[in-house]
Amino acid sequence: DADVTQTPRNRITKTGKRIMLECSQTKGHDRMYWYRQDPGLGLRLIYYSFDVKDINKGEISDGYSVSRQAQAKFSLSLESAIPNQTALYFCATSDQGQGVGGELFFGEGSRLTVL
Amino acid sequence: AQSVTQPDIHITVSEGASLELRCNYSYGATPYLFWYVQSPGQGLQLLLKYFSGDTLVQGIKGFEAEFKRSQSSFNLRKPSVHWSDAAEYFCAVGAAGGFKTIFGAGTRLFVKA
Numbered sequence: 001d002a003d004v005t006q007t008p009r010n011r012i013t014k015t016g017k018r019i020m021l022e023c024s025q026t027k028g029h030d031r032m033y034w035y036r037q038d039p040g041l042g043l044r045l046i047y048y049s050f051d052v053k054d055i056n057k058g059e060i061s062d063g064y065s066v067s068r069q070a071q072a073k074f075s076l077s078l079e080s081a082i083p084n085q086t087a088l089y090f091c092a093t094s095d096q097g098q099g100v101g102g103e104l105f106f107g108e109g110s111r112l113t114v115l
Numbered sequence: 116a117q118s119v120t121q122p123d124i125h126i127t128v129s130e131g132a133s134l135e136l137r138c139n140y141s142y143g144a145t146p147y148l149f150w151y152v153q154s155p156g157q158g159l160q161l162l163l164k165y166f167s168g169d170t171l172v173q174g175i176k177g178f179e180a181e182f183k184r185s186q187s188s189f190n191l192r193k194p195s196v197h198w199s200d201a202a203e204y205f206c207a208v209g210a211a212g213g214f215k216t217i218f219g220a221g222t223r224l225f226v227k228a
Contacts, residue, residue: 004158040124042205042218043159058215090158102209104151104216106158 003027006091006107014115019078021110023091031095032074033104034058034066037088046089049074081114088112117142119208119219127225128196136191136222138206147209148189149216150180154202162204165189176200201226 004025013019023032030051035043045058047066055068063085067075078085089110096102118141128134140146147166151159163174170182180191189206206219 040220042119042220044218045215048215092158103149103161103164104159106160108156108158 002108004091004093004105004107006089006110008110009108010111012113012115013081015082017081017114019081019112021076021089021091021112023074023076023107025072025074025091025093025105027093027095027105028071029093029095029105030071031093031102032068033092033094034064034074034076035090035092036060037090037109043090046076078112081112083114086112086114117146117208117217119206119217121204121206121219121222123222124220125223125225127227129227130198131195134191134193134196134200134224136204136206136224138189138191138219139187140189140206140208141187142208145184148180148182149207149209150174150178150189150191151205151207151218152176152202153205153221159205162191196224196226198226198228200224 007022033048034046037043044060046064049055049068052068065077091107092104094102094104120139122137149164150162152162153159162178163172165172165182173179178193203221203223205221207216209216
C-alpha cells in the first residue's frame with residue numbers, strides 16, 4: 001500500500017457542489033500539505049499543517065478549507081466548487097521543514113473536474 | 116520573493132543521448148534546491164537535493180545536478196537517457212529555516228526511440 005493515499009483519485013462534479021478530498025498517511029510525519037497542479041504553473045500550495053492544532057493558509061487558499069482529523073489524516077474541502085478549481089490535487093507529507101532539507105512525499109493525486 | 120524558472124516547457128531527446136534540464140532560481144540567501152520527477156499518473160518523487168557541501172550532487176536513477184551560485188542555477192543532467200525517463204521534471208526551492216517549497220512550472224521530457 002502507498003505511504004500517502006488520496007481518495008478519490010478521480011472526481012467529476014458540478015458547479016456549486018461541495019467536494020471533499022481525503023488524504024491519509026502511514027509515514028508518521030507531522031507535516032502535511034495540499035498542493036494544486038495546473039499545466040504550466042507547477043505546484044502551488046493551498047494549505048499546510050504542522051500538527052493537528054496547527055493549520056496554515058498557503059498561497060492560494062481562497063475557496064478551500066481543510067481539516068486535520070488526526071496526525072495521519074488531512075482533508076481538503078471545496079465548499080462550492082467552480083470550474084476554475086478543475087485541477088490535479090496532491091497531498092504531501094514531510095518530517096522536517098523544507099528549508100532544512102526535508103523531502104516531500106506525495107500521494108498519487110486526485111484529479112477533479114468541475115463542470 | 117523566491118521563484119523558480121524552468122525555461123523549457125518540453126524537451127525531446129533520443130534514447131541513449133545525454134540530457135540537461137535547466138533551472139534558475141531567485142533567492143536572497145543560500146537556497147535549498149530539489150529536483151522531483153512525476154511519471155504519468157503518479158505523484159512526485161524526489162530525484163536529488165542540495166543544501167550544502169559539494170555543488171555536484173548525485174541522485175537516483177543516474178541523475179545528477181550542479182549548483183552554480185554565480186548563475187543561480189541548478190541544472191539536472193543524465194549522461195544517457197532511457198525510455199523510462201519520459202516524465203515531467205520539477206525544480207524546487209526551499210527557504211532556509213522555512214517550511215514551504217516553491218516549484219517551477221515543470222519540464223516535460225519526451226524520449227524517442
